[in-house]
Amino acid sequence: MNDASSKPWTMQQIAAAAGVSVTTVSHTLSGKRPVSSETALRIRGLIDQFGYVPDAGARRLKSGRSGMIGLAVPDISHWYFGRIARGVEELANERDYGLIICSTSNSDPRREKRYFNLLRTRSIEGLVYTASREISPTDELMRMASSSSPIVLADEEVVGLPGVPSVTSLNFAGAQALGRHLRALGHTRAVIVAGFAGLRSTVERVAGIRESFPDAIVVHGDFELQSGYDLVDELLAQGVGFTALFGCNDYMAVGAMRRLHEAGLRVPHDVSVVGFDDVDIAGVITPGLTTVRQDMLEIGRRSAQLLIEGLDAGSMRGIPSVTLPVELVVRGSTGPVAGE
Amino acid sequence: MNDASSKPWTMQQIAAAAGVSVTTVSHTLSGKRPVSSETALRIRGLIDQFGYVPDAGARRLKSGRSGMIGLAVPDISHWYFGRIARGVEELANERDYGLIICSTSNSDPRREKRYFNLLRTRSIEGLVYTASREISPTDELMRMASSSSPIVLADEEVVGLPGVPSVTSLNFAGAQALGRHLRALGHTRAVIVAGFAGLRSTVERVAGIRESFPDAIVVHGDFELQSGYDLVDELLAQGVGFTALFGCNDYMAVGAMRRLHEAGLRVPHDVSVVGFDDVDIAGVITPGLTTVRQDMLEIGRRSAQLLIEGLDAGSMRGIPSVTLPVELVVRGSTGPVAGE
DNA sequence: CATTGAGCGCAATTCGTTTTGCGCAATTCG
DNA sequence: CGAATTGCGCAAAACGAATTGCGCTCAATG
Numbered sequence: 001m002n003d004a005s006s007k008p009w010t011m012q013q014i015a016a017a018a019g020v021s022v023t024t025v026s027h028t029l030s031g032k033r034p035v036s037s038e039t040a041l042r043i044r045g046l047i048d049q050f051g052y053v054p055d056a057g058a059r060r061l062k063s064g065r066s067g068m069i070g071l072a073v074p075d076i077s078h079w080y081f082g083r084i085a086r087g088v089e090e091l092a093n094e095r096d097y098g099l100i101i102c103s104t105s106n107s108d109p110r111r112e113k114r115y116f117n118l119l120r121t122r123s124i125e126g127l128v129y130t131a132s133r134e135i136s137p138t139d140e141l142m143r144m145a146s147s148s149s150p151i152v153l154a155d156e157e158v159v160g161l162p163g164v165p166s167v168t169s170l171n172f173a174g175a176q177a178l179g180r181h182l183r184a185l186g187h188t189r190a191v192i193v194a195g196f197a198g199l200r201s202t203v204e205r206v207a208g209i210r211e212s213f214p215d216a217i218v219v220h221g222d223f224e225l226q227s228g229y230d231l232v233d234e235l236l237a238q239g240v241g242f243t244a245l246f247g248c249n250d251y252m253a254v255g256a257m258r259r260l261h262e263a264g265l266r267v268p269h270d271v272s273v274v275g276f277d278d279v280d281i282a283g284v285i286t287p288g289l290t291t292v293r294q295d296m297l298e299i300g301r302r303s304a305q306l307l308i309e310g311l312d313a314g315s316m317r318g319i320p321s322v323t324l325p326v327e328l329v330v331r332g333s334t335g336p337v338a339g340e
Numbered sequence: 341m342n343d344a345s346s347k348p349w350t351m352q353q354i355a356a357a358a359g360v361s362v363t364t365v366s367h368t369l370s371g372k373r374p375v376s377s378e379t380a381l382r383i384r385g386l387i388d389q390f391g392y393v394p395d396a397g398a399r400r401l402k403s404g405r406s407g408m409i410g411l412a413v414p415d416i417s418h419w420y421f422g423r424i425a426r427g428v429e430e431l432a433n434e435r436d437y438g439l440i441i442c443s444t445s446n447s448d449p450r451r452e453k454r455y456f457n458l459l460r461t462r463s464i465e466g467l468v469y470t471a472s473r474e475i476s477p478t479d480e481l482m483r484m485a486s487s488s489s490p491i492v493l494a495d496e497e498v499v500g501l502p503g504v505p506s507v508t509s510l511n512f513a514g515a516q517a518l519g520r521h522l523r524a525l526g527h528t529r530a531v532i533v534a535g536f537a538g539l540r541s542t543v544e545r546v547a548g549i550r551e552s553f554p555d556a557i558v559v560h561g562d563f564e565l566q567s568g569y570d571l572v573d574e575l576l577a578q579g580v581g582f583t584a585l586f587g588c589n590d591y592m593a594v595g596a597m598r599r600l601h602e603a604g605l606r607v608p609h610d611v612s613v614v615g616f617d618d619v620d621i622a623g624v625i626t627p628g629l630t631t632v633r634q635d636m637l638e639i640g641r642r643s644a645q646l647l648i649e650g651l652d653a654g655s656m657r658g659i660p661s662v663t664l665p666v667e668l669v670v671r672g673s674t675g676p677v678a679g680e
Numbered sequence: 681c682a683t684t685g686a687g688c689g690c691a692a693t694t695c696g697t698t699t700t701g702c703g704c705a706a707t708t709c710g
Numbered sequence: 711c712g713a714a715t716t717g718c719g720c721a722a723a724a725c726g727a728a729t730t731g732c733g734c735t736c737a738a739t740g
Contacts, residue, residue: 008462010726021690026728033729034687051487055404056461058726060397061695068440076429077422077637079620086417098458101410101441103429117437122348123398123491147391174429225624253626281418283595284565284624297417325559350696361720366698372701374717398696403723684739690732699724708715 009052017050018043048177054277068098069307070124074132076103078290079279080249080296081130084154087300088128095308100124104132109140110298116140116287119149122245126150126307128300131158132223134198148317154303155296157200157321165319167303171201174292174326175208178246178274181328182292183212186337187272190216193231193256195223195248202248205276209246217242221252228255236263243271243337248292250275250282257285257333268335287332294326349392357390358383359428365625369394401482408438409647412455412547414472416443419530420589420636424494427640428468435648440464444472449480456480459489466490466647468640471498472563474538488657490650497540497635497661505650505661507643511541514632514666515548518614520585521630521668523552527584528610530556533571533596535563535588542588545616549586557582560590566665568595576603583677590615590622590631597625597673606676618669626670634666 015022020039027033028043035043046052060066071088073081084099094100098125102115118124127144127332129151135141135158145151153166162308181192190213195202197220197239204296208217217240228247235242236259245260249252253275265271275282278293302322310316355362360379367373368383375383386392400406411428413421425441433437440463442455458464462538465483469491475481475498485491485504493506522530530553535542537560546558557580561567568587575582576599587593593615597607606629607613615622618633642662648654 008460010370012726014501018456022727023729024690025691027689036688039688053399053457053460055726056458056463057397057400058695059728061401061697064695066397075426076416077426079417079419079422081420081504082422085441086415089416089441092443093443093454098463099441101425101439103426105572113485114433118396120348120391121392121399122395123396123438136414154737155711204699233598241384258624281621281624284598284621285624291725291731302407352696362697363699363721364719367719373719376718379718395696399728400696400726404725529700604681680708682740687729687734687736689734692730692732693733694729695727696734697725700722702722703720704718706717708713710711710713 009050011052011054013193014043014046014050014052017046017074042110053168064122066123066125067072067096068100069311070100070102070115071130071303072102072104072127073130074104076101079281080277083130083296084130084300084303087297088304089300090152090297090306091301091308095304096157096306097125097308110170112140112169116144117158119144125311126152128152128154128246128303130154131156133196135161139147144157148315150307150316152303152307152310152316155201159200159226163317165306165316165321167299167322167324168307169294169299169324169326171204172208172276173328174276174294175246176211177207177208177326177328178276178292179209179212180289181330182244182246182272182274182334185272185334188213188337189242190244190246191235191240191242192216192218192246193228193248193252194218194220195252196220205248213244216246220249222259224247225255228252228257229259231282232256232259232263239314245271247273247275250277250279250289251291253333254285255282257289267333269338272334272337274334282329283331290320290334291333292326293329295324298324300320344379344564348355348395349390351394354383354386354390354392359388370660371472371544377559404462406463406465407436407650408440408464409644410440410442410455410467410475411457411470412442412444412452412467413470414444416441420617423636424470424640424643427637427642428644430637431641431644432649435644437644437648452480459484465651466492468492468494468643468647470494471489471539472498472535475501479492488655490647490656492643492650492656492659494646495541495639499540503657505634505646505659506654507639507662508541508644508665509634509639509664509666511544511666512548513547514616514634514668515586516551517548517666517668518616518630519549519552519631521670522584522586522612522614522674525612525674528553529582530584530586530676531575531580531582532556532558533568533588534558534560534584536560545588551591553584556586559589563589563591565591565598567593568592568597569599570595572596572599573604584659585613587613590617590619590629593629593631593673594625607673609678612677614674622669623671630671630674631669632666633669635664638664 157166275291282289311318497506615631622629650659
């Protein structure tokens with residue numbers, strides 16, 4: 001025969017067992033109409049006994065709401081996106097929403113199609129989207145956004161998407177603070193290990209640093225540790241001289257530090273290094289990485305909050321974007337420029 | 341009026357527009373019965389034009405399958421669980437399943453209830469569960485398992501759950517390797533910073549180490565960095581002498597290293613430290629942490645694979661548990677015991 | 681004692697899709 | 711030329727819960 005788990009109980013069966021109609025069972029559960037306490041007690045007893053739970057699919061079909069929101073991140077295994085995910089999950093739970101996760105990994109178009117389809121099929125009511133690269137006007141995202149689907153951009157703003165709220169950090173102000181910090185320490189020759197050129201956050205951070213270091217050399221990486229390592233490798237090979245290195249995120253900064261270390265350059269004595277984000281490893285490496293702390297958890301929470309507000313309001317129109325403050329965290333990787 | 345996104349198209353409307361019945365539209369999509377190429381072309385045109393997508397809820401109600409699996413992890417923002425999540429997500433995607441994530445955070449019973457309810461309401465067809473603490477016989481997990489719900493245990497085995505397959509690493513062998521490694525370096529006085537006492541993995545790892553260090557002192561932490569720091573703090577305060585320190589995971593080992601460093605003890609000259617897991621930070625700290633590498637991605641993938649196999653087979657009965665190999669990774673945190 | 685009203689329960693309809701049982705037409709074969 | 715076959719499309723019945731119109735039974739009231 002079948003497994004014990006094969007068939008869950010239906011309202012029908014509960015009703016039959018209690019000798020009443022499904023309506024009465026439904027009303028007992030919802031309380032939309034009075035049910036005699038005697039009948040109610042009997043029904044509730046049966047429900048507990050059989051472990052009946054209303055089928056989510058049927059409920060969903062009738063109500064038109066799935067009670068789920070989606071989260072699309074490049075890679076859920078990154079600490080950084082994990083924090084966002086946790087924030088989104090926390091708030092979704094508080095508001096009684098479930099969370100469906102979509103890793104976009106390398107922005108695989110098939111994957112992308114898949115989770116936007118979740119929106120179309122009403123599997124999810126809205127989507128928190130974290131971009132990791134430049135969004136071209138031909139992207140699905142654009143199409144969805146223009147059909148005014150409930151979407152909130154987390155962590156990374158996308159230009160050309162009017163009516164789509166975003167939750168980001170004060171990238172410019174953070175970079176500004178880093179620039180001034182190193183400037184105050186006497187540095188003049190700087191290198192910026194930037195992220196993808198097309199990303200808004202990269203542009204803002206570079207601009208913030210440039211305020212103090214207008215002539216800084218800029219090279220572009222992919223936000224991964226290895227990328228910071230490789231880029232410094234090239235710079236050293238080319239004989240580029242510098243005493244300050246800005247990483248557009250902590251991972252690249254750490255990668256850069258590794259390469260510098262291998263080259264016999266001491267941090268911060270020979271080169272001061274800063275990052276951005278304040279990820280978990282920033283505080284545990286030696287020396288500690290001076291960086292700008294972003295509150296990723298809060299970015300996740302606020303994103304989910306905006307999305308759910310929009311869902312409740314029936315439209316994302318009028319939902320304002322949010323920009324969160326950042327904080328300069330000075331650790332051991334920065335110091336005064338050494339006298340020659 | 342309403343938003344552009346307010347009402348999606350239904351099959352009814354497509355059928356009406358094409359001048360056919362819903363049946364014909366359905367058959368055009370599914371191909372279960374032949375449809376004249378002329379009609380099919382017209383219908384497909386309308387579908388593309390209107391951007392029609394079948395409603396997932398209705399489909400789900402009819403088929404009884406949601407096409408979703410769940411993943412319950414203690415904290416999605418940990419790198420460690422993030423890797424598991426990514427593995428599960430990867431495989432789920434390959435098999436055309438969606439993934440619903442549940443952070444159990446501190447094992448909040450309300451949360452726990454919530455995601456087991458996802459199983460009951462058939463919102464998810466199965467669950468990959470990662471335990472982070474001792475499971476008592478009164479837990480929901482036990483109830484669900486005994487009703488033979490499709491559940492796979494990832495990373496952590498739970499005793500007393502017959503018929504529930506698990507995917508774990510060779511904890512004993514890994515710990516054994518670490519013990520022998522330090523033993524070969526001449527160490528004799530060791531401390532084990534273990535995890536929760538009730539966890540199978542902790543028991544196995546301690547046993548593996550004890551093979552080489554039968555008299556090792558064992559203290560228990562909660563797997564967090566701070567916990568390793570605090571425990572070493574206590575040991576030092578008590579004047580406990582040791583030259584080898586085993587962390588039951590990397591985070592605690594790193595925390596221990598920090599405290600040792602602050603106490604003026606050099607790693608590995610005064611104390612050799614090892615961890616377990618090989619998380620991202622193990623390779624970037626100085627000195628690098630000697631540890632045992634677990635393939636978390638693969639644990640996630642295999643867990644999802646077993647679950648989906650069980651779903652396809654209609655029962656988890658006969659699905660075998662899997663134990664994955666581990667690899668000793670020797671870095672700078674271990675060295676020969678210093679001559680007194 | 682008849683009338684009203686409230687309390688309570690039933691049958692039927694709806695949500696959007698998938699799946700059958702049939703029937704109608706055009707073709708092919710004996 | 712009539713009969714068997716095939717291609718194609720329609721109507722109707724599920725799936726499980728939520729809602730609504732309606733009717734029944736008591737009790738209270740004039």
